[in-house]
Amino acid sequence: MQSSEEAAASSPAKTEQAYQPGSEADFERLYRNTYRRILGTLITLVRDRTTAEDCAQETFERAYKNWKSWQPDAPVEAWLHRIAINVAISDRRHQRIRQAGELVRRLGRPAPGADPSLVAERSDLVAALKKLPPKQAAALVLRHYHGYSNREIAAALGVPEQTVASRLGAARKQLQAVLGRP
Amino acid sequence: MSDFERELESELHRVLDPMSSLPIPPRRAAHPRASARTLLGGAGAALTFKILTGVAAAAAAVTVVGAATTGSLDPTVWGQQVEEQVQTCKNDLAQGEHGIGQCVSSFANQHGQAVASSARHHGDGSSKSKDNNGNTNNGNGNNGGGASGNANGHPKDRSTRSPGPPASRGS
Numbered sequence: 001m002q003s004s005e006e007a008a009a010s011s012p013a014k015t016e017q018a019y020q021p022g023s024e025a026d027f028e029r030l031y032r033n034t035y036r037r038i039l040g041t042l043i044t045l046v047r048d049r050t051t052a053e054d055c056a057q058e059t060f061e062r063a064y065k066n067w068k069s070w071q072p073d074a075p076v077e078a079w080l081h082r083i084a085i086n087v088a089i090s091d092r093r094h095q096r097i098r099q100a101g102e103l104v105r106r107l108g109r110p111a112p113g114a115d116p117s118l119v120a121e122r123s124d125l126v127a128a129l130k131k132l133p134p135k136q137a138a139a140l141v142l143r144h145y146h147g148y149s150n151r152e153i154a155a156a157l158g159v160p161e162q163t164v165a166s167r168l169g170a171a172r173k174q175l176q177a178v179l180g181r182p
Numbered sequence: 183m184s185d186f187e188r189e190l191e192s193e194l195h196r197v198l199d200p201m202s203s204l205p206i207p208p209r210r211a212a213h214p215r216a217s218a219r220t221l222l223g224g225a226g227a228a229l230t231f232k233i234l235t236g237v238a239a240a241a242a243a244v245t246v247v248g249a250a251t252t253g254s255l256d257p258t259v260w261g262q263q264v265e266e267q268v269q270t271c272k273n274d275l276a277q278g279e280h281g282i283g284q285c286v287s288s289f290a291n292q293h294g295q296a297v298a299s300s301a302r303h304h305g306d307g308s309s310k311s312k313d314n315n316g317n318t319n320n321g322n323g324n325n326g327g328g329a330s331g332n333a334n335g336h337p338k339d340r341s342t343r344s345p346g347p348p349a350s351r352g353s
Contacts, residue, residue: 028209031206031209032206035206035207036201036202036204036206039201039204040198040201043198043201044194044198053207057207057209057210060209060210061210061212064212065212123193123196123197125190125193125194125197126197140190141194144187144190144191144194145191145194145195145198172186172187172190175190176186181186
């Protein structure tokens with residue numbers, strides 16, 4: 001479990017320098033500072049690392065298009081997560097269509113080597129998170145991995161702050177059910 | 183915090199922390215080719231292809247007809263020749279006499295066979311009218327109407343149309 005100091009240190013809103021909307025250099029810095037965290041969230045939402053990487057790039061593409069209009073009063077990483085969650089939701093919608101083709105594509109491939117992201121892919125917890133509605137799974141990851149406050153989660157999910165607590169409760173309950181925990 | 187929440191955090195860190203060692207790939211650039219794709223792909227491609235084909239065919243038709251009429255590939259030469267002919271026809275008119283259409287028509291008809299042949303290659307009879315109009319207009323914009331009328335192959339109608347009433351055309 002993270003201590004409160006660790007959580008504060010890892011909280012992006014507290015450590016990041018100010019970003020200037022529209023600044024090319026700042027967006028590149030934002031990309032470098034947040035790519036791994038966005039990817040980490042996406043890995044729990046979409047089916048595999050390749051898809052998560054693709055969704056992460058899609059997230060930053062969308063963010064870049066709207067970078068000039070980003071409001072600095074909103075936490076930038078929450079904004080990015082909001083885009084990422086929407087990208088993941090879109091991806092899930094198309095997932096079933098792609099599944100058949102993906103199965104054919106993977107047939108005959110050699111066994112994958114050691115890869116940090118494969119640990120995530122093989123985790124029962126991550127597998128269970130992927131069965132949750134994307135916004136519920138994202139709320140759990142933002143809260144219990146990234147250490148976001150309810151307010152930041154509300155900004156990331158685009159819902160009122162009051163909704164976050166109830167959504168987190170429902171997400172925990174559903175995750176326990178999926179994992180077969182009492 | 184419940185036991186389940188602690189376990190959840192611990193497990194998330196176990197599986198996601200190794201991600202921090204992964205290299206950050208270069209950022210994928212946004213797609214600036216979206217407009218080009220719209221133009222060159224799908225229905226846009228078909229429309230673009232048709233427009234380009236039409237423009238090319240029209241340019242080829244004008245070039246072939248002009249060259250066949252004047253014997254030159256240079257549109258400037260076409261214009262000069264027709265302009266000279268129109269001026270000659272004006273000079274040949276007697277005092278008080280109107281209409282140079284017949285005169286210009288005879289010039290255009292010198293190459294009538296060539297014009298008709300090229301027009302047949304580019305479509306039906308209506309294209310012949312367009313081709314002749316194009317040639318005449320290149321030569322003299324002021325007299326384009328009269329010259330084109332004759333060049334359309336209706337010199338008799340032209341000579342009888344102006345004095346007679348519309349009903350006399352049918353007789």
